[in-house]
Amino acid sequence: MPQRTALYPGTFDPMTLGHLDIMKRASRLCDKLIVGVAINRDKNPLFPLDERVAMVEHVVEPFRDYIDVEVKPFEGLLIHFVEKCGASMIVRGLRAVSDFEYEFQMAGMNDRLNPDIETVFLMADPQYQTIASRLVKEIARLGGDVTQFVTPEVELRLKEKFA
Ligand code: ADP
Numbered sequence: 001m002p003q004r005t006a007l008y009p010g011t012f013d014p015m016t017l018g019h020l021d022i023m024k025r026a027s028r029l030c031d032k033l034i035v036g037v038a039i040n041r042d043k044n045p046l047f048p049l050d051e052r053v054a055m056v057e058h059v060v061e062p063f064r065d066y067i068d069v070e071v072k073p074f075e076g077l078l079i080h081f082v083e084k085c086g087a088s089m090i091v092r093g094l095r096a097v098s099d100f101e102y103e104f105q106m107a108g109m110n111d112r113l114n115p116d117i118e119t120v121f122l123m124a125d126p127q128y129q130t131i132a133s134r135l136v137k138e139i140a141r142l143g144g145d146v147t148q149f150v151t152p153e154v155e156l157r158l159k160e161k162f163a
Contacts, residue, residue, distance in 0.1 A: 003031045008026050011040045088118065
């Protein structure tokens with residue numbers, strides 16, 4: 001049987017427990033999981049690319065016991081990156097209705113660009129539903145406690161950023 005490769009793309013600025021939950025669940029749906037860290041210059045990320053990659057690398061380490069995982073930075077059109085990786089599916093997390101319209105449009109456009117690649121949506125777990133990287137950064141910047149939203153390693157990096 002051919003290997004089923006899934007790509008989970010995102011900015012991960014920073015990686016949250018919501019992202020981690022999607023990675024864990026996606027890893028059960030494929031033989032190989034690639035986490036694509038978007039360079040996303042226009043989003044003006046707080047964390048440089050190497051740190052965003054390092055945060056993901058850190059959490060996927062235990063997955064390596066049961067699945068092939070790679071963390072890869074990427075730039076440019078997502079569908080080109082998916083093709084380059086040899087992935088057959090794109091995984092995205094869906095939170096409340098606010099994510100829907102954008103994700104629906106993006107999945108539709110990607111399907112037009114390459115109908116052989118399927119976008120798979122995983123509903124956010126209710127306990128992580130409200131976690132958004134943007135708000136985590138805002139809370140950390142204002143000196144709030146982010147322990148329930150991110151891993152201890154990410155929390156430390158946020159503290160260093162806003163020290
Ligand atoms: P992007 O810039 O591609 O939206 P993000 O890092 O913000 O990158 O998000 C990557 C993916 O993870 C998106 O599909 C997003 O909907 C999903 N996601 C973000 N936060 C959560 C969460 N708390 N629970 C589930 N999915 C999430």
